[in-house]
Amino acid sequence: MSLDTTLQDKAFKSVGTRPTRPDGVDKVTGRARYGADFNMPGQLVARVLRSPHAHARIKSIDTSKAEALKGVKAVITSADLPDLSNGDEGLFATLDNCMARDTAKYDGHAVAAVAAIDEKTATAAMKLIEVDYEILPHVVDVDAAMAPDAPLLYDTVFTSGIEPAPTTPSNVANRAELGHGDVEAGFAAADVTVERSYKTEQTHQGYIEPHACVASCNPDGTAELWVCTQGHFVYRQKCAELLGLEVSKLRVTSSEIGGGFGGKTHVWAEPVALALSRKANRPVKLVMSREEVFRASGPTSATSIDVKIGATRDGRITAASATLRYTNGPYADMWAELGAMTAFACYDLEHVKTVGYEVLVNRPKVAAYRAPSAPMAAFAVESAVDELAAKIGMDAVEFRIKNAASEGTRSSYGPVYGPIGIGPTLQAAKDHPHMNAPLGPNQGRGMACGFWFNFGGQTCSDLNINADGTVTLAVGTVDVGGSRASLSLVAAEELGIDYQDVKAVIADTATLGYNDMTDGSRGTFSSSMATISAARNAIQIMRERAATMWDIPVEDVYWEDGHAHAAGQNHGNRAPLSVKEIAAEAGNTGGPIAGHSELVADGAGVSFATHICDIEVDPETGSSRVVRYTVIQDAGKAVHPSYVEGQYQGGATQGIGWALNEEYIYGADGRLQNPGFLDYRIPVCSDLPMIDTQILEIPNPNHPYGVRGVGETSIVPPLAAVANAVSNAVGVRMSHIPISPPRILAALADAQDG
Template sequence: MADIDRLEKVDGFKVVGTRPNRPDGVDKVTGRARFGADIHAPGMLIGKVLRSPHPHAKILSIDTTRALALSGVKAVLTSDDFGDVPAMHQATLHNVMAHNKALYEGHAIAAVAAVDVAIARKAIKLIDVEYEILPHVTDVDAAMAEDAPLLHEDNFTSGIDPKPSKPSNIATWSEFGHGNLDEGFSQADIILEREFTTEATHQGYIEPHACLATYSEDGNSEIWCTTQGHFLVRDTCAALLDIAVSRLRVTASEIGGGFGGKTVVYLEPLALALSRKAGRPVKMVMSRSEVFRSTGPTSSSSMRVKIGVRKDGRIIAADAHLNYQSGAFGGFIAMLGAMCAYACYSLENVRATANEVLTNRPMQASYRAPGAPIVNFAVESVIDELAVELELDPIEFRLMNAAKEGDRSSYGPVFDQIGLIQTLETARDHPHYQATLAKGQARGMAVGFWFNFGGLTSVSLNVNFDGTVTVSVGRPDIGGSRAAMCQMAAEELGIPYDNVRTIIADTSSLGFNDTTDGSRTTFANGLAIIRAARGAIRDMCARAAKTWDIPEEAVEWVDGCARPCGSNAGDFEPMCIAEIARKSPKTGGPIAGHHEVNAEGAGVSFAVHIADVKVDEETGRTDICRYTVVQDAGKAIHPAYVEGQYQGGAAQGIGWALNEGYVYGDDGIMQNPGFLDYRMPVCSDLPMIEAKIIEIPNKGHPYGVRGVGETSIVPPLATVANAICSATGVRMTQIPMAPPVLLKAIEKNNKQV
């Protein structure tokens, strides 16, 4: 068979690169699509959670007698219902249900299952909990103080040597870099050192957490839930409830946003445990307040950044220290922030250090490029200030110092092929950057970096008897990935897009798939689908060869048909996929392809954002007048959905920059757990965000695909801050730059001037 195992395709695409309608579109706009809460089961109970009203308290006793006695209550759950779990799952278990201590306001204390929601709500009020209230801490810097209340008496900071002799709230210390900072700074003509703070933001998905769990008397169980990774839900719940993985089948519903926040379990193990106790299906749905108070926001932070440059514009040394608040349990976000801090720059002397700090807040969860936007705000603000000091164009200054292939990255390895310089040059030459500013407006820009991932992937591709194709994948579709999957299968098979349907299969239908996160889905699923399609093509060519009685090597696959090739192949009419499929029962049985892989080679990516803003100096309100994203996609399979990712990341980043943020009172209680007081941007807050796709093929993917989902949220915080500085002369060092905060800074600046 000719050339079937070719790995790369860089041009001549027929389906890839087009913009067909998404397969799930009609169901979503008509309301037919079934999300987490849109499912019911016979005999279904409703589960509700009793949550801690205190940010930090010992649980002295829980008396469930009165709740259990209430008519209609079928089960009550506390931490006593869970046994020991492997160490890797302990924090998850203690987060889904408090053990001994409530560690934040909203921490789950107990749960009930009742015949309806009214009884369930009444029942949780009948659970008597005796607390001993403890001092609390929600601020990242206060949590590191010597006399701060300790969340975990057994927490000794990891990552430093020697191991500390006293426990603290610093969970982990990490450090990255190379070169000699002292030497570097001694050669600098200008050194700027600045401090920054950012507040925690929520991922803000519109659909709250929801699930339906059914535990059967025969030991088999099922969960339907909204999640970014149903295989993760399966394996975690199986571990927490000590049941065999094969006994639990998890189906992912349609998902109304996740952005990293649905990469952990909250309700699912509770619903399954309640179902096991009650012997009936249990459905649970969070309120918006519960989502804010109990599920993973990203970190708040305090940071110090110090950068030295020579007069010729060369950055000679760069240092950063980050303190990221990671909620009641340790995480990894500060470490990722430290890795990303200076990744855009070619530096000989660089260091980034980070503390992961425990506080009485919800356990932090990933949020789109976790950790990167926070530190990027600090670093890109100082870079911008340096460009002003040096009287250099901000893009030219970044180009002079941009990381390129062969440079040692600030996080360690040397870069292989990367496209930062091309991205910066495209931004510089973009009509937006070249446009004259409208009166009263000012411009800012920033660059950003993110890693992107691949991971464990298992897909199946079935050729139906009519020649249409069904593809089964194991990652929930959040941003239109089913369309891209159909396109890649259609491209490879040489058939129309409409002849391919992609479904998200349940956990019993495929091998393990990593979660839809890390910008991996189009990259990793796509890679596997292409190889699965090639397997099916190989089989179809072999069947045609047998039919024609010629060697398999004398058959090629062109435009959806097998055809003889070569001088000795003979003269046969092409045999197309529908004919081969129709005859398949007599030529060897069903035709399918599948592929299982740990997809590596995702390739890092960079983005440049440009913003024009207008600041009302009487109110402190900032309007985004024009906004452009320039980013490398490797190869845009479905350009409209790539643009959508760019626009979505920018919109979320703008919200983070200008308004979003957790507000805590002195009592440690979140003051704004609703969309009225937690101000996310809506359509009327934003202009049409322009998206410029650059395509520098990623050599790790047959079509050159690179992840696009996360990088676009990295630059907006700094982009908007830099634009505001251009507009007002005020260098903001805290996020969000909400109108009252900005107004105060403008007034302070005016007094100084």
């Protein structure tokens, strides 16, 4: 990597302004092309047959009647997606999740798929597929799955991370322990201790656009995929591995994306569509229904968490511990471990211990959801912190400030922190007018803080200087939250030209080098680094071209304010050359002008936020309403402040929905009861007040402009902030998310009964 990523002392002209986003008009007029908007001649329609059972052995599948139906062009089962994983457990899990092999592991698990000339035929064909199931006992609850007599998903899973290794199988795939110090000694030194158990229910990312793609496999082994994704290069890699394709022969183009939030970092429908296209020798469109999105994609973990925190009477935490149990769905991952890593990351703790258990259940395979696993851990910890502050009679913000991590603190997940931003967000909350605003009847106020890691990753961009001096910027990180505008601002800043002269596009996988996904809050952080690097490379070429035009040494040419300037007494009287003037002569000074960049953007830096929530609860119905909400978060440097605010507001909104309403509800038969937005209620604009934001700008020392990722951290505090607000409003500690009206009424009734 050639780019010097050290923070520069720089006065910005473009960065920090709020121009209109380049994709805005297309989106509000309906012209923007999302996943389902792409079509090809001769395209077939795909439908996926899904298991109606939570757990069942697939004894046989007879597709002959479906194949015989007029208009059906291909029917596939797992036999058409053979196991090419070669011992890679993660890849096999992805494959098995895309199409069940011998066992259906959750309600909605794909078992077969059809491609037909139209939807009616495809739907009719699905009904002709005969699957002989042997229904097996199932388990969906995290605690029930850990019980000694729980139905087992596998008899081959023996909990790893335990010494000596267990000799009997269970649904617990792994135990991970983190921390430092001696928590028992720490608790012994405490004057006051809070110990409580919490639960959170499973939620979906709730992206408005369902998964959609068009796949086209050709007889010569080439294939194309148009798809709604957070990472088309990663989809290309995964699909190539799953289908045995050469990476270079699979071209993937990303559509506009109607939300992803981590849910579009994993393949589900795409390998199925490619396998159908390969078998039918026709293009295939596969669009998941909302019901399928709920039953078979996403979601996050359901959790069960125990927290214990002790403190002295003067407000110093002496020890903290947590046991976190996270559902993984049927495939083991590291969701509980992530919760264990993040749970106490906001605090300076001498003695801390967290233990995470990965629990296998008959629910969909868990996918990342915006700061994955951190919100649930923060809910439990921040609830206990609030309760502890109240117990010792200390203000909740003061208590957190007194115990906040700072530079030099050993984090609860291991390393010692460099400069970090939790202290400033807490101080800003303390000073914010919201904290002292009067509350009305039946209203309560809660606050909470949250942590997320953020990361960078492999990134590549091309910056082309066009003949008229305008600039085309090709990037490979999918624009989820306005990054084309942000990256255009960065290119304009570095080149010294107008924002209007830069047009950013998302390149497909055949026209740009590999890029990691837009995840880990990395889109603007990483691609802005690559854009700065590409712009600097283009400036170097433009200096050379100006030197050629002037016939002077390149060392005598410097770049400033979008122009090449001749330096020194010999050349000082030359008028500067603009990008447009240099571009106009490019054909005769060496050809096209472009800057390229390939780098790994490490050094994202950890991220913190503090949220304040006011909520009003109707004690008769248990109905609650957020009346005021404030997000305070460090952005390093806000490239386009409106989109930073949008990320803060969006994360808070999703967290509020998770806290108050959203949950997967399973029947006794293990089937999902509410796979639709009518019964799975996400907040809409009319449910919420305008969410206030306060952007702190504490520059990231590892980015030339000081930029930090901002996409994820804002979903970490809301569960706890809302729970603390409700608890303060009703006078009863709420420990089960979502805090829906029935749970509030039940808690009030319990409290009344004494």
